[in-house]
Amino acid sequence: SVESLLGYSCAELMELGPLYPVHPDDLPSITNVISKLKGEFNFQNSRYRMVHKNGSLIPVETASYLINDASGNGNRIVNFTWDLRIQSKTEQALALSEQKYYQLLMNLPIGVALISPQGQVIETNNEMKKIMGLPLDVQLPDLNFFSLEMMNRACISPHLNKCINTKENVSGEIHVKSAQNKPEIFLTYSFLPVLNQEGDIEII
Secondary structure, eight states: OHHHHHSOOHHHHHHHOTTTTBOGGGHHHHHHHHHHHHTTOSEEEEEEEEEOTTSOEEEEEEEEEEEEOTTSOEEEEEEEEEEHHHHHHHHHHHHHHHHHHHHHHHTOSSOOEEEOTTOBEEEEOHHHHHHHTOOTTOOGGGOBGGGOHHHHHTTOHHHHHHHHHHTSOEEEEEEEOOOTTOOOEEEEEEEOOEEOTTSOEEEO
16 A cells, blocks of 8 residues: 555645655656656556655556546546565565575486587586586586487487477486496486477477
């Protein structure tokens, strides 16, 4: 509500005027929005600062709509305003959540890799590097899944190709032949395609 956002009651704002809480430096941009609404536009979106009754600044975003009467003339402006501080806190919380998820992913005791549709290895945790037979400090931009010697010995590339071609999850088990007197490895794998809005594979 207006009172919870700005500290003013509706009666106080009616007396002071709707533009009273707008920061003086931002007032020209708001009057410009009003002019556009009364001109050729019936919707405007704006970001600016408002001043709380206690003097603190509040960054806000407002969606403004021009409402027409029965004759088609615009006679009223309706505003929907929200506190950007809340949005900022939400974005920070999401970023922190993503960071924690990334840290969890990188420290899982199972191999995890992000692969482009062209086979480029974009990201991988240390466990996956061990499975691929790679040093932990390997430079990922230089790696392509289809050219990795370990994956070729495992004959797993056709399964990745199937995932790319069908855009479906592909899972199974493989037996990796030993090399250089190392023990044989049995692996369970899953290729999970992530599609964009157009339905194309963005990452695997």
